[in-house]
Amino acid sequence: MLDIILDWLLSLDHSLYLTVVNNCRTKYLNHIMVWSSYAGSFGTIWIILIIVLGLTGRLQGRHSIWRALGIMGATWLLNDLIFKNLVARPRPFTVYPDVDLLINAPSGFSFPSGHAASSCAAWTVIRSLNKDPLIHWGILLLALTISVSRVYVGVHYPLDVVGGAVLGTIASLAFLKWIR
Template structure:
């Protein structure tokens, strides 16, 4: 079934205008760069926030890297040949077919995309409306250009997302404590990397314009 769907998608790819094919070829790699930019933006916006927000922003790229490592380990165990070499009668891939030994399952690009989309959403909830479509488009583009089966990219998305969530959940506490320590260290570089954190509330200023309180008369003992 996955082979039939692969043929359908690659046939559709060859029927699209050349500019669509070019966009797919560019996006399959450029999407990774855009995720990198979003990691930097997420870190920068977390600098004046609390230590938990900074911990999540720092762990987002690290969790994504962990998702890639898990995907690469599984890929080395499965040894599935690329569809651009294995599926008979399929349209030629739009990009060069990876060499033998660069296995197909799961898709590392999709694992990175799935991990990045979820990790960024944990650190910056409102951006989920951008990161999830980005990840889905990146996964689809890997089939569109002809280098992965549909089940490769589906597994990559799920695997990367789950690995990133597990990684971030386990390390949020220690990273939060490290952020607090860096902010309190007084050293310029660690303090700058961790950010200033939320501003302390201004001390209350006594109101000297209020009328003095009237003292109650003291009753004599008697």
């Protein structure tokens, strides 16, 4: 029974990926999604936002910048060094070589998405250290856009993004609880 459900989920995952990369792209969205994907690389946008929010007094706590950056780093280690290597899922463009990638092909495994993990970790951490709902919604929109962009540009399956989002959220909540 579990095999049937897993096969169905993976089949749906592949179908959704192919639908997005073959039928949902537009010139306008291509620019937004490529920019979003690059902005999320190496957690760059999140590091910048955390530092800016911290330096402008928008994060609560004396060591909020260091806590936030530490949690981001720990989440990256957990995602990219442990989970990706445990699961070892090939990238979709290796399975579907005819798909046009909108960015350079990244190396490494596909599941879970590091962009989604870092985006959701950043949103969770910023939300816990900042009480402004407008900032929460803005960060959430950016996190979702960066996460979805990874499927759109052709380098992740949808379940990679969901897995990364879940991992990033749970890991950052656990790290927040641990350091308090």
